[in-house]
Every structure is written in structure tokens, then in C-alpha cells.
Amino acid sequence: MKENSVLSLQKHPFTKRSDEEKKRIKELGPDRPNLAIQQQTTDRGRAYTRSFSNTIYQTRNWLTGCEASQAFFCFPCLLMQCAGTDTLWTRMGVCDLKHLTEKSKRHESTRSHLENTLRLHFFGKSSITKQLDEGYRIGIRKHNEEVTKKRQILSRIIDCMKFCGAFELAMRGCDESSDNPGIFRGLVDFVASLDGVLKDHLQNATVFNGTSTTVQNELLDCMLSVMREHIIQEVRTSEFLSIQVDGTTDIATQCQLALVLRYIDAKSNVQERFFEFISLPSNTADSIATALKERLAAILPEDQRSKFISQTYDGASVMWGVQKKMQEVYPKAHFVHCYAHPLNLIVEQATSRIPKVRVFFATLGGFASFFSKSPRCTDVLDKVVAHRLSTSSHVSWNFHSHSIYTVFKHREDLIRCFQTIQDSGDFDPVTVRAAGGFAMLLEDQDFKFFLQFFHDIMPHVDLLYVKLQKKNIDSTHIKGGIQQFQQDIQKIRSSLNSLANQSSEGGSQPKRRAPNPELVHKRIAAEVCDIIVLLTKERFSFTSHLVSTTLLQADRFKQYTVEFPEDVLKSTLKAYPVLNLSRLKTELFLIYGTEEFRACRGAVDLLKLFMENNLEEVFVETISLLKILITTPMTTAEPERCYSTLEKVKTFLKNNMTHERLNALAMLSIEKRLVNEMVDFNQKVIEKFAVQKERRETFSFK
Structure with missing residues (x-):
């Protein structure tokens, strides 16, 4: 009550x-x-x-x-x-x-x-009599003038903290009484040199200086509270909410869970807001689910639980248990596996199942390793090739992609580089022998074929990954991107004859080779393409509640005018009972029958069209469906981006900070655009700071 x-x-x-x-x-x-x-x-x-x-x-x-x-x-x-x-x-x-x-x-x-x-x-x-007294009014006016001055000083200090947070700068030094007090204190002193009021305050303040560790922590708490309240208010005024969650272990071996909220704000913009790092006692399904339920209960009141429509995690086995426990409380919170993770697995499996392909990538990784171990070899590389080789990662989504591009583009230069090392006479026999081996590999017919082949494939992998990482991506756009990716791989498979001929021109022939190397190359390349296409169909299969995306797939609109997708519509209504069947069907009939809508490229574009032309009352149910599809996240890209901030904020030398301070600094960095867009941010922070506890220095107006 x-x-x-x-x-x-x-x-x-x-x-x-x-x-x-x-x-x-x-x-x-x-x-x-x-x-x-x-x-x-x-x-x-x-x-x-x-x-x-x-x-x-x-x-x-x-x-x-x-x-x-x-x-x-x-x-x-x-x-x-x-x-x-x-x-x-x-x-x-x-x-x-x-x-x-x-x-x-x-x-x-x-x-x-x-x-x-x-x-x-x-x-x-105060009583009316007291307020009518002239002396009282003069005292009030002087008090408010003093409060205004103190608030301006505090606002300058808040700006300095915002600057440090936005660029992940360490606010404190090792000893603030020494010559290295830290970036924050140094920044405050620099601002004071340009602001006479702040300089006078720092020199003469006896009660409240504003730069102490205690005040820093209190201001950070207030900033975090203001940003969270703003995000919660946006969530409560939106129609639907989804969460993206991913876990990692920080430098202090503490399990951290990044929680990101995805929704559409009042201006019809897709927002992915970092909410907090959740510190977990253990990385179990029960622990994760309990923490998420507590946060969602604070974000959404009881009467708005139906807004929570989707939850997205990575492929970890523990997350499958989490999504089931979440659906016990939020039955309509459908689970979506992160679509960016399968892409890495697809490429990794396609390049590790076939022995010759596995050998090619092992050799490719050796180039960067050869130069990274010797500054003198790197110096020759800089002089001859003028381009560094990036180190490959076996866990990265586009593993070896950059190396393939570099070696393909600078193959002739690399051959000259290795020959220079051989002929120099300044290197030890082991290095000379390795350089000779790499030079021969670059001339090898098998190596040249696979280099050309994967140079054709990797750009399509990169392009799909970029699409999967976009914030404005929706299930309709993803399905179109996956279909285009499959078509591109099939085109490469169809052009294998010309590719095999191109790689066999020039270059040394191996001493012992298959009777017909071109046929072997074509067979292996075709097998790689088939594996990629097959795994793409398997791992990117859409779950039942995401089949609704086909209702707004523009390339099917013409087909739907002949045969309306009744089964898909029923599945959509079963997944999202908030929609009105008859009204949605009527609106879709109108969209399918209007030829101009067939130029639609995705749910986001269609929603913007409706909102910019004030068609909310015409396409009520379609707009709700579009918002559901757009709010449903496809990847955990945003939580993973948050971890780069975590690594900068919580380093080996700063691993004992409190959890609230960590969240505040992370929020100032990740959501710096939100902080800058809130014109009254400083005033809201000061209001919270003023009433946080009883202070000897007052910041409240009378």
C-alpha cells in the first residue's frame, strides 16, 4: 500500500x-x-x-x-x-x-x-510571520547566494570526475599528499588555475574542500544513482525490455556479470544501456538467476513484468540453466542464443577438420611468431615490407583474417624480406634456416591456393560479423544477412575451377604431390564451403518465437499477397499474446499489398518510417510487433564491449576498489554519451549529494 x-x-x-x-x-x-x-x-x-x-x-x-x-x-x-x-x-x-x-x-x-x-x-x-520579516528575507537571500556559489564549485569538481570516468583515468595517486596526487586532483588544480572562484575555494576552504576520498566516493555514488534512475525511467516508459548478459573473471579473480538493458526509448531509438557489473559468489545457474531476478524486480514493478520479453546469453552451458530459471518468473522472456558466437565456431570447425587446411593456418600463424621473437627481423620487415603482421588468435571470431589479408597483399615483399635475412650474414643459423623455410612456403602451390581461397572467403565472414555486432540489428536483418552470406559462399564454391587454375600459375611444384593437385584443391575447397554452409544452417536456425521475423521480411511480401502466412501469424500470437490477431492480420494485408513497402530493408527502417510519418494509429499492432523484434537482442556484443572498460578501470594496481565505485566509474565511461545528453546531470547529482547525509556545509536552498 x-x-x-x-x-x-x-x-x-x-x-x-x-x-x-x-x-x-x-x-x-x-x-x-x-x-x-x-x-x-x-x-x-x-x-x-x-x-x-x-x-x-x-x-x-x-x-x-x-x-x-x-x-x-x-x-x-x-x-x-x-x-x-x-x-x-x-x-x-x-x-x-x-x-x-x-x-x-x-x-x-x-x-x-x-x-x-x-x-x-x-x-x-517557516511560518508566514517569519517569512514576512525583512531581516529573515535578507538572510535567506544571502544563504541562497552562498549555496549557488558552493553548487558552482561542486559542479566544477563533478565535471572533473566525469572527465576522468569518460576516459577510464585513475582518479587517485599512490599517495595524494605527495607530488603525484593523481589525475583527478591534478585536473582540479588545473581547472582552478582557470577559475578564480574554485581557486579561492581550494585555498581558503576549512569545512568542505570537495576533493577528499570520502567526497569522491559519495559523488560517485550519487552519479551512479542518477544514471540508473534515468535508465529505469526510460525502461518503464518503453513498451518492451530485453536483457543481454555475459560473464567474465576480472583481475582480482572475482566473477563479474555484465548486465545490459535493451529497449526502444520515447524517441523510437534503440538503446542498449549498461546497467551494472554484478559480483557473484559463484558462477552457477542458481547464483546468476537469483542476481538477475533481484535486478529486474528493482527495474520493473509488479504490473510491468510482461514487458520483459527476451533474454540473451552466450553459449556457456550454465546459461541454459539460467534462462530456464528466469522463465519460471518471466514465462514470456524468450531465450535467444548470441548469434555472434556461432560464427567463430563455424569458421574454426571449417578450418580445423581438414588436415591440409589445418597445416595452412598453423603455417600462417608462424609468420607473425617468427618476427615477434626478434627485433632485428622486425627491423628488416619494416624496411622491406613496411607493414607489420598481426598476431592471430585462436579464440577470436575472425581468427587469422588479418594475417590472411596481409600475407596475400604483401606476399612478394615477404619473400624478398626472408631472402634478405638469408643473405644478410647477421643472423644465427636457426633464424636463417627458418627464413628459408618460410620463403619456400610462400612459393608453395598448396599454400598459394589456400591463401587465395581464404582471402576470398574471409571478407564475407568479416562483413557478417560486423552486421551481427550492430546495435540496430534485428532478427529480420540478421536472417537476410545470413542468407546473403550463404549465397556468397556458394558463389565462391562455383568459381573453384578458375581459382585452382589461378593459384597453379607460376610457383614451385612440390617434390611429392598428388597426381592431380588441381582436383585435390577443388575437392578440399568445396568441402570447406560445404561445411560452412551446413554449419551456418544448423547454428543460425531460428527458434519458434523468432519465426515471426518472416512476417516482415520484404522479399516475401509479394508471395504473401497470394498465400497469407497463417501458421507464422499463429505462432507469433502464441509467443506474444499481447498482440491482437484480427487487427494485426488486417494491417499486414495492407503492407503486403502496397508495393512501396517491398523496398523495406529491416524492422528498424520500417519502424522509423511509421514513426516519422505519424502512422502510430494506423499500424498499431504492426508497430508493437516491430518493437518486439527490434527489442529482442541478437548478440551479447554490448556486454563484451563493457569488459574492455572493466579491464581499464579495474587493473592490477586498482583491484581493491569497492564494487559500487567500480560500477560508477564503468557507467561514466560506457554511458558517457548519456551523461553528456542530460543537461541537468550535475544539478541532480548535487541534489542527491545535499540530502545524502547531514553535512556541516549546506548545499540546499531555503
Whole structure:
């Protein structure tokens, strides 16, 4: 029961509550729930139905409602109840919609209502007599001028903290009393050299300096609170919510879970907001699910649980248990496996199953390793090739992609580089022998073929990965991207004849080779292409609730005008019962039959078209479906990006910071654009800082 609700105030009168409770209720203001009032009236022989509307509350700022009695009450009269207060507006309530305006006008003209309103207004403030005193007013004015000055100084300090947070800079030095007090203190001193008011404050302040470790932590807490409240407010005003979660172990061997919220804001922009790093006692399904449930309960109130429609994790086995436990509380929170992870597995399996291909990539990794172990060899590389070889990673999504591009582009230069090392006479026999081997490999017919082959394939892998990592990606766009990727691989497979001929031109022939190397190359390359296409179909198969994406796939619109996808529509309604079947079907018929819509390239573009042309009332259900598809995340790319910030904020030398400080610094870095867009950010932080605890220095206006 809310403190400011009618039932609460009737059960526990305002006059019998503590001062803290009274102040809190006054700040909350009147409770304004949705009432289920419907009344049948007759006027001149015609029947009318009058229903409750939220606009009624806007006509009178003193009106409050009660869901239990389904009636309206007067908030000031309910609280103060001076002598002569009309009990109709404090005990029984008014439920007559037809005469509500008339009764309201009559009530607000009564002396008791005016007196109750006046008493409530001055509650917690100085008496009227005191405020009319000239000396008191002068003192108030001086106090407020001093508070304004102190707030400006504190705002400068907050700006310095925002700067350090945005660029992941260490705020504290090893010893703040030494010549190296840290970046934050140095930045404050630099700003003070440009701002005389701040400089005077730092030199003369005796009570509150503003740069102490305690104040830093308190300000960071306030910043974190302001940003989280803003994100929660955006989430609660959005229609749907999804979460992206990924886990890692930080430098202090502490298990950290990154929680990212995905939703569409009031301006129809897709937002992926970092919410926090969750420190876990253990990396188990129970521990992760419990932590996520606690966070979601704080973000979404009980009546908004249906907004949570999707949860996305990586392929770890523990996450399969997490999604099942989450669906026990949120049954419509469908699970989506991260679509970026399978891409790495597809390429890795396609390049490790065939012995000759595995040998090729092992050899390719040896080039970078050869130069990384010797600065003198690297010096020759810089002079002859003028391009470094990137170190390959066996866990990266595009493993060896950069190496393939570099070796293919600079193959002739690399041959000259290795020959220079051989002929130099300045290197040891082991290095000379290795350089000779690499030079021969670059001339080898098998190596040249696979270099050309994977140079053709890897750009398509890179392109698909870039698409999967975009924030504005949706399931419709992903499906189109995957289909295009499969078509591109099939084209490469069809062109293997010319590729085999091209790689066999020039170059040395191996001493012992297969009777027909071109046939062997074609067979291996065809097998690689087949593996990639097959694994793509398997690992990127759409689950039942994502089949709804085909309803808005533009290349099928013409087909749908002939045969409407009834089965897909039924599956969509089963997954998302919030949608209206008949209305959605009618809207889709209109979209399919309009040729201009066939140029649509994805759900995001279609939603923007509807919103920019004010078509919300025409395509109500289609817009809801679009928002569901767009809100549903396809990857855990954003949580993984958060870990790069975690590595910078929590380093080996800064691994004992509190968890709240870690979250605050991470939030300032990851969501720096949000901080800059909030024009009143500093003022909100100061307001929280002022009331956080009793202070000797005041920052509150009178």
C-alpha cells in the first residue's frame, strides 16, 4: 500500500505520523490510480456511457483517487482536515462523473478547502510571520547566494570526475599528499588555475574542500544513482525490455556479470544501456538467476513484468540453466542464443577438420611468431615490407583474417624480406634456416591456393560479423544477412575451377604431390564451403518465437499477397499474446499489398518510417510487433564491449576498489554519451549529494 494512497491516509491519519513521513507524503503528492468507473446516463432520451479518464486528474491538482472505493477525494483536505472540512471529500469520496466538475468547483471555493491547502503548502516551511520579516528575507537571500556559489564549485569538481570516468583515468595517486596526487586532483588544480572562484575555494576552504576520498566516493555514488534512475525511467516508459548478459573473471579473480538493458526509448531509438557489473559468489545457474531476478524486480514493478520479453546469453552451458530459471518468473522472456558466437565456431570447425587446411593456418600463424621473437627481423620487415603482421588468435571470431589479408597483399615483399635475412650474414643459423623455410612456403602451390581461397572467403565472414555486432540489428536483418552470406559462399564454391587454375600459375611444384593437385584443391575447397554452409544452417536456425521475423521480411511480401502466412501469424500470437490477431492480420494485408513497402530493408527502417510519418494509429499492432523484434537482442556484443572498460578501470594496481565505485566509474565511461545528453546531470547529482547525509556545509536552498 502506497504511503500517499487514500486507504493509507484513512487508516493512518496524516496528523499522527512522524515528521519524516509527513514530508515524504507531501513530496509524493496525491496518488492517482486508474479507476474502473463507468456510468450509464440518459439525456433527452439518449443513453450515454461515462468512463474514467486520466485527464480528470489534470483538471484539479488536488484530486486523488481510490481504487478500493472507486471514488475521488481531496488530497489537502484528507491530510490536514481542519474544522468544517467536508467529509464527502475525505471519507466517502465522489464517484458521480456527470456532476464531478460542478462539485469540484463548489468544493474548492469553500473556506475549509482553502485553509487545508494553505496549511499543506506551508507545512515544513517557516511560518508566514517569519517569512514576512525583512531581516529573515535578507538572510535567506544571502544563504541562497552562498549555496549557488558552493553548487558552482561542486559542479566544477563533478565535471572533473566525469572527465576522468569518460576516459577510464585513475582518479587517485599512490599517495595524494605527495607530488603525484593523481589525475583527478591534478585536473582540479588545473581547472582552478582557470577559475578564480574554485581557486579561492581550494585555498581558503576549512569545512568542505570537495576533493577528499570520502567526497569522491559519495559523488560517485550519487552519479551512479542518477544514471540508473534515468535508465529505469526510460525502461518503464518503453513498451518492451530485453536483457543481454555475459560473464567474465576480472583481475582480482572475482566473477563479474555484465548486465545490459535493451529497449526502444520515447524517441523510437534503440538503446542498449549498461546497467551494472554484478559480483557473484559463484558462477552457477542458481547464483546468476537469483542476481538477475533481484535486478529486474528493482527495474520493473509488479504490473510491468510482461514487458520483459527476451533474454540473451552466450553459449556457456550454465546459461541454459539460467534462462530456464528466469522463465519460471518471466514465462514470456524468450531465450535467444548470441548469434555472434556461432560464427567463430563455424569458421574454426571449417578450418580445423581438414588436415591440409589445418597445416595452412598453423603455417600462417608462424609468420607473425617468427618476427615477434626478434627485433632485428622486425627491423628488416619494416624496411622491406613496411607493414607489420598481426598476431592471430585462436579464440577470436575472425581468427587469422588479418594475417590472411596481409600475407596475400604483401606476399612478394615477404619473400624478398626472408631472402634478405638469408643473405644478410647477421643472423644465427636457426633464424636463417627458418627464413628459408618460410620463403619456400610462400612459393608453395598448396599454400598459394589456400591463401587465395581464404582471402576470398574471409571478407564475407568479416562483413557478417560486423552486421551481427550492430546495435540496430534485428532478427529480420540478421536472417537476410545470413542468407546473403550463404549465397556468397556458394558463389565462391562455383568459381573453384578458375581459382585452382589461378593459384597453379607460376610457383614451385612440390617434390611429392598428388597426381592431380588441381582436383585435390577443388575437392578440399568445396568441402570447406560445404561445411560452412551446413554449419551456418544448423547454428543460425531460428527458434519458434523468432519465426515471426518472416512476417516482415520484404522479399516475401509479394508471395504473401497470394498465400497469407497463417501458421507464422499463429505462432507469433502464441509467443506474444499481447498482440491482437484480427487487427494485426488486417494491417499486414495492407503492407503486403502496397508495393512501396517491398523496398523495406529491416524492422528498424520500417519502424522509423511509421514513426516519422505519424502512422502510430494506423499500424498499431504492426508497430508493437516491430518493437518486439527490434527489442529482442541478437548478440551479447554490448556486454563484451563493457569488459574492455572493466579491464581499464579495474587493473592490477586498482583491484581493491569497492564494487559500487567500480560500477560508477564503468557507467561514466560506457554511458558517457548519456551523461553528456542530460543537461541537468550535475544539478541532480548535487541534489542527491545535499540530502545524502547531514553535512556541516549546506548545499540546499531555503
